[in-house]
Amino acid sequence: MKYLSFLLLFILPYSCNQKTTTIKDRPINEDGSHTTEDVRNMNRWSMQTGKKPKNIVLMIGDGMGITQITAGMYANKNKLYLEKFPVIGLHKCYASNKLVTDSAAGATAFACGVKTYNGAIGVNPDTVAVKTILEEAEQKGLATGLIATSTIVHATPASFIAHVKQRKMYEDIAADFLKTDIELFIGGGKKYFDRRKDGKNLYKALQSKGYAVSDYFQSDFTKLTPSYNQNFVYFTADDDPLPVAQGRDYLVPASDFAVDFLDQKAGEDGFFLMIEGSQIDWGGHANKSDYIVSEMIDFDRAIGAVLDFAEQDGETLVIVTADHETGGFAIQPGSTMDSLVTAFTSDYHTADLIPVFAYGPGAELFGGIYENTAIYNKMRAAYGWE
Ligand code: MG
Ligand code: ZN
Numbered sequence: 001m002k003y004l005s006f007l008l009l010f011i012l013p014y015s016c017n018q019k020t021t022t023i024k025d026r027p028i029n030e031d032g033s034h035t036t037e038d039v040r041n042m043n044r045w046s047m048q049t050g051k052k053p054k055n056i057v058l059m060i061g062d063g064m065g066i067t068q069i070t071a072g073m074y075a076n077k078n079k080l081y082l083e084k085f086p087v088i089g090l091h092k093c094y095a096s097n098k099l100v101t102d103s104a105a106g107a108t109a110f111a112c113g114v115k116t117y118n119g120a121i122g123v124n125p126d127t128v129a130v131k132t133i134l135e136e137a138e139q140k141g142l143a144t145g146l147i148a149t150s151t152i153v154h155a156t157p158a159s160f161i162a163h164v165k166q167r168k169m170y171e172d173i174a175a176d177f178l179k180t181d182i183e184l185f186i187g188g189g190k191k192y193f194d195r196r197k198d199g200k201n202l203y204k205a206l207q208s209k210g211y212a213v214s215d216y217f218q219s220d221f222t223k224l225t226p227s228y229n230q231n232f233v234y235f236t237a238d239d240d241p242l243p244v245a246q247g248r249d250y251l252v253p254a255s256d257f258a259v260d261f262l263d264q265k266a267g268e269d270g271f272f273l274m275i276e277g278s279q280i281d282w283g284g285h286a287n288k289s290d291y292i293v294s295e296m297i298d299f300d301r302a303i304g305a306v307l308d309f310a311e312q313d314g315e316t317l318v319i320v321t322a323d324h325e326t327g328g329f330a331i332q333p334g335s336t337m338d339s340l341v342t343a344f345t346s347d348y349h350t351a352d353l354i355p356v357f358a359y360g361p362g363a364e365l366f367g368g369i370y371e372n373t374a375i376y377n378k379m380r381a382a383y384g385w386e
Helices: 003-018 036-046 066-075 102-111 133-139 170-179 202-208 250-265 280-285 288-313 374-385
Strands: 055-061 087-090 141-151 184-188 211-214 229-236 271-277 314-321 353-359 368-371
Touching: 003 102, 003 368, 036 066, 055 250, 055 288, 055 374, 066 288, 102 250, 102 374, 133 141, 133 271, 141 250, 170 202, 184 250, 202 211, 202 288, 250 271, 250 288, 271 288, 280 288, 314 374, 368 374
Parallel strands: 055 271, 055 314, 087 368, 141 184, 141 271, 184 229, 211 229
Antiparallel strands: 087 353, 314 353
């Protein structure tokens, strides 16, 4: 499948638009090896065994298996910010009722530490609500946030804040956002808040609760002037946000903004932030390599923005993983770095082991092979909550 010329069409203008962020061109060598500076930093982080992070940023590339990462890397001139991570592990992503998980059970494993059934949002196999790490962080006084390139009520972000027995209960999920004092959320799905079947206007309810609420109809994300005195909500679309190749451009600036915003809000207490690259999965379902690659590269740039913060901050643990692989994606014989020949075995998810990348204090906990639910336990252990 040839997509390079198509890729260049949006990579070039996008690269030129990076001025809105603080991303610096990271010095990974041309041959893909790391510079002396990188290696020194890796050693610095690796030697921090036992030090607790103040903040955790969990970044989930939905449907991002090893091949999605590989394809994004080659298409991006053989470089990804992911290469900066000193610790890599693998998790077993299966659900309680199926070997092949969906995003609801997958994210609930990270958020709640329980293996549950496909479709479950923040509930165990008996449909009983389980407290999420975001809710626990709120109770402990940390600032919290969620960012997605899907609707904000979609399975992955929903599993960190809502408790419903079926992922399609979008209006119920939206209502659960008002039960937790989350400081920031950014994503699509405005209609589940302001044009609901039950007639409630949760957009206004959020404002009444003290949130500064805005949306793409009112202002471009990068033109907002947010106040640190208020909590922050921004709706990026009425329903699903666009693919990045069709003009969506908020993931990198939103990630860049969110870490600073939450850091300010948190004071000494720290924060928990989940950022999802939601549409890598949709490229897999569509069996479209160019869709996967463009979303993968966008997600990687968001990772770069978060690493910029984490490097300067020194007290932030960054974890990057996926809920599952999507598509049975493969890079076939005949490929070159500039032109990948790809194939798919499925238009659904697969049961592959999934990589976990960790950076910063507590990163050493994430090496090895473990259950997806262990990510929840490792994050709590890193915070020092047990
Ligand atoms: Mg998702
Ligand atoms: Zn999917």
